Amino acid sequence: MENSTSTTEERILEAAKKVFHCKGFDGARMQEIADEAGVNKSLVHYYYRNKDNIFQAVFEDAFSKLITKLNEIFYSDLDFKSKITIFVSYYVSFLSENSYIPLFILNGLYEKPDMIKAMLKKKNFAPEKLMEQIRKQVKEELHLEIDPFHLYINILALSIFPVIAKPLIQTIFGYSNDQLKQFNEERKTVVPDFILNALKGYENEHRN
Amino acid sequence: MENSTSTTEERILEAAKKVFHCKGFDGARMQEIADEAGVNKSLVHYYYRNKDNIFQAVFEDAFSKLITKLNEIFYSDLDFKSKITIFVSYYVSFLSENSYIPLFILNGLYEKPDMIKAMLKKKNFAPEKLMEQIRKQVKEELHLEIDPFHLYINILALSIFPVIAKPLIQTIFGYSNDQLKQFNEERKTVVPDFILNALKGYENEHRN
DNA sequence: GTCTATATCGGGATAGAC
């Protein structure tokens, strides 16, 4: 089964990602992970001992992929408008290609809250700094006193929700795969415009 | 077990809602549904024959609860701004009280796409009318040519996402239940303001 | 309609040979 350069452990992890992302913890089968990796079921246990462990590895991978890029963009020294534009564009692209990840993460938080909390602590993820950073930058550049929490959640909502709701959108609007792709492309400009227009609105409000 | 006025079948359905909403299809156990309803496991099979059937009943209930109110508000003869305000306020309240429903529905669309599609067809849910209606109303009242699909998705995203992401918000921001409640209360004004400000922004754009 | 008992199967996990 040495059909690629990757090690067996890596191939199992890749297989586990595929299966867990689509099926979630409860829906996933160790057998399916083994099949997907082209190995025996026992080997999965050999490398990861049990289902919880391999799930955790998959979750950690997905979560840090999202967070790393998010921090990278928001802590960069770009101006705020560029941050929004780049963030949305990057996230829509990344999530479209990995459309199972966001729902997988949200489900994980419900299914395995303790496991996840422990992981977050370990990763030392601190949003307070990020909030303060957003608040300050919006004040300095746009001369607005806004609540960074709500703005942050709004940005995430507009970028992430349409990807999560992919099957809903396809079913309800009757979109083909191509039409959905186009829809996502459009969002790369629609969403930043929407957010920046909203902020401009507050600006005008303040001037009245 | 005649401890309430409801019939056994109703009690089972209520129990099934609780369990399916929290655990999803794969995570739910027929035994747990029976326990929650205070009846024997076999009775659940007696009334619903199998797990798929009872899941479908639960899904249909959740979905039509959401859609009915949505249609009611958007097809009413309120002006558009009021629609937004009322919609967001109602949805944030409803979803906060039933915070498992949106994720449950989204998961259902991935887990049981065929079952769900058949149901949607049966319910005869037609969004084209709604889109045309939004487009027309925004044009007449706000004098804006906008894409109703994107606006519609934006409204849903801003209303629904924070509820889905509840455990994420609580874990990351370290919110207590009371703080989260307050956060949701705030969104009832923050979100309509955000949307209406964004539209105002387009308005200004057009005038330049 | 409601219960007990049981059939049947699938899935996580382990033992042990190679």
Add this chain to the structure above:
DNA sequence: GTCTATCCCGATATAGAC
């Protein structure tokens, strides 16, 4: 490290008594 065989529990579903 990798495989086969197997254990054992838990979960859906059914049969049948009351």
